Amino acid sequence: MTLFKLSLKELQDLFTRGEVTALEIARAFLLRMSQVEFKVKAFITQTDRETLLAQAEAIDKDLASWRKTMPFMAMPLAIKDNICTDGVRTTCGSVMLEHFAPPYDSTVIATLRTHRYLLLGKTNLDEFAMGSSTEHSAFGPTRNPWNLKCIPGGSSGGSAAAVAADECVAALGSDTGGSIRQPAACCGVVGLKPTYGRVSRYGLVAFASSLDQIGPITKTVQDSAILLNALAGPDPLDSTSADQPVPDFTKAVKKKDVKKLKLGVPKEYFTEGLDSEVEQAVRSAIDEFKNLGGEVREVSLPSTEWAIATYYVIATAEASSNLARYDGVKYGFRSKEKQNLLEMYQRTRAEGFGSEVKRRIMLGTYVLSAGYYDAYYGKAQAVRTLIRREFESVFQDVDLLVTPTMPTPAFHLGEKLQDPLQMYLSDIYTISASLAGIPAISLPCGYSQLGLPIGLQIMGRPFEEDKVLRAASAYEQATDWRKKRPVIR
């Protein structure tokens, strides 16, 4: 049996029944990584072989006397490298944190550690999660497993590529403007951005605090529900985490239809710039929802066209503030040049940050600076309210919104690297849900003629991940897309 091909659910079942040992799981994934990682380059840090095997052996030994398992026990996961792992370096894809080993676990990792999961490694990302292609990593780009010349998407490109390449059974990413959904679409896997506040951000290195959210990247929708069950819930260590009831999300994926659900198709998501193959695939998916008993209607979200401008004002403003902490004093990189304190700050930041991070810090500092604050930051926050209100109004009429995740399939490495604005525009369909703080999932809905995956996005009301998951799962079950796997060459 090829363990690395299994879904999280399948691997959990085998392990719970005692049909496979933790050691067998660890060995299978170490083997898989040794076969494909040099091509995909999904990881910044891989757990060394001896450590991983020792952890697995310890699990097997403890179970020998008393077989009591937990859902994530021995499950081999990959974690985006901006999520703090106690004692395991967390670089954020930056020279600034190249040697930073956090002295504590993020809340999501603390939970998984209680289950005794297996950390396979920390995955590549655009530096500080700022980017849409994983090319802005100080450690070099990750490749798309479906075509090694293409980007895996970003910023959680390493996590999405690792799942697509079967280098892990599931992964965690973070999403600020599409950083889970867009790479999931590029790599043909399932990526869920939960409602803002659903999952604790404690220990997630801050980029834009009002938008950041941790979520699962998985092979199936059911796996996404299983992971969300473990991650969701209030946390005293994150005051923005929501004290909302957490349902059993796996119940939502058991239904095989979307009967009694109203699905809206926002016409602004099907305008110029949308690739014809993507449009065709998404339109077919919408027809499939009709077959599954859903009531489909066209809706309008006119403020969609302002979303990117709004997002890049707010996200860069928050980033410039959050990244002020990297000053070469408390942790991280410090420039070696002899200098006074101010020069030390300036040189440290000049040498420690890459070009995209500097660009965003500059933009954010500018829109917050005296004389421009109201025109940019204040204005963008008001437009954010308009965008939220439109969603609230549309969600009075429909339960879910169905759109493309990305206007095109994955583009080529280098294609948009010299043109930051073009790179930003590739986030056009994912950004609105981030600004409104609503849950959204991306799952495969077809392949281009060149064999690249196409992503379908489903958005829902705040804290209604269950409906989002139900629709996504019904569609996934009714189609065969997930059975197609990349051949890595």
Add this chain to the structure above:
Amino acid sequence: MKIDKSEVEHVARLARLEIGESEKDPFSEQLSQILKYMDQLGALNTEGVPQTATVREQTNVFQEDVPHPCLSTEQATANAPQTEEGFFLVPRILNDR
């Protein structure tokens, strides 16, 4: 909005970023292009629209002020570039006299 070289220098100073001479023109060009795109927001009427700073509709979150275990000095300074006797060490900021 056009952002010229002197504004690039000003913003870099505010952001505590040293910027090389060769980086200034590309920054000026790229930032101007992006800000021009952002300027489209100016066309929208947002009079009387409240601002959204966060989607979580909460004001204050309170907790009991109870002591709990925290990082030791050693743990908290373990990642620092330079320390001395449990303190973070930085270049001198005061003159001798």
